[in-house]
Amino acid sequence: MKILQSQLYYKGSLNLAFVCLGCLSFFSPFAKAQEQIKKESTSVNNFNNPxxxxxxxxxxxxxxxxxxxxxxxxxxxxxxxxxxxxxxxxxxxxxxxxxxxxxxxxxxxxxxxxxxxxxxxxxxxxxxxxxxxxxxxxxxxxxxxxxxxxxxxADGQSLARGCPTGHTSFVEAATKNYIVYICGKQTPDTYVAITKNGNNIITLPLQLNYNSSQKTEDSEYIAVKGKTHYLLNRKILKVSRDGRNLVKEKVLYWH
Structure with a gap:
């Protein structure tokens, strides 16, 4: 009797082992298929990027x-x-x-x-x-x-430079030769100007007495470095030193 029980136990264990192997053989292609679908999905998402x-x-x-x-x-x-x-x-x-x-x-x-x-x-x-x-x-x-x-x-990295990391762009303005950003975290506090042709950049704190309006169209931003004054409003970008204009350019777009 014990021998018969032992044989039945052995057969049951063997059958269970085959079932488990069957499960593995079923789920292994399934897992591979899922992985392939994921790869193809990622590939499609990338391909849809112009x-x-x-x-x-x-x-x-x-x-x-x-x-x-x-x-x-x-x-x-x-x-x-x-x-x-x-x-x-x-x-x-x-x-x-x-x-x-x-x-x-x-x-x-x-x-x-x-x-x-x-x-x-x-x-x-x-x-x-x-x-x-x-x-x-x-x-x-x-x-x-x-x-x-x-x-x-070629590696997908952005070439454009703008506000410092963690800052919001409150204003983006362009003139003939410059891109200017007014940046800050909760309020505007930084002036960033970039030359279009050279990608040279200057970053300065805004003066506390700049005229900020709820409508950015009416705002005027001022930054100072030594004797050089930087002024930006909806109409003009002006850089002056000792009362003499070094740069005076019309704002072509304001966003």
Missing amino acids: LIQLTQKQVCPSAKLLTKRIFETVKYYIYICKGDETNPLGYYVQFSKNSGWKITLPVSNQVDEAYFAKNNGVIYTVTPYELVITKFTKRSSVVLREKVNHAIA
């Missing part, structure tokens, strides 16, 4: 020339491709989002994160803040000026 989509396409003049910068405006994508022996500064590639129009030009000059390209009297300039197309005949005239909404390096 900037990621662009990096997956052949846009540079040669497959050997990788993209090192991507800029996006409302209407365009702009690539900066790595250079070669013919054009060591690289290539400027501009796509129209709407029409598919494309132009590829050698980069003629680079100043920090500002890139310049020329074509038949037209100069294309792109920075992390702005795309400007200027036509030169007897005098220069701006054909197009668009704010850059995204500017990234």
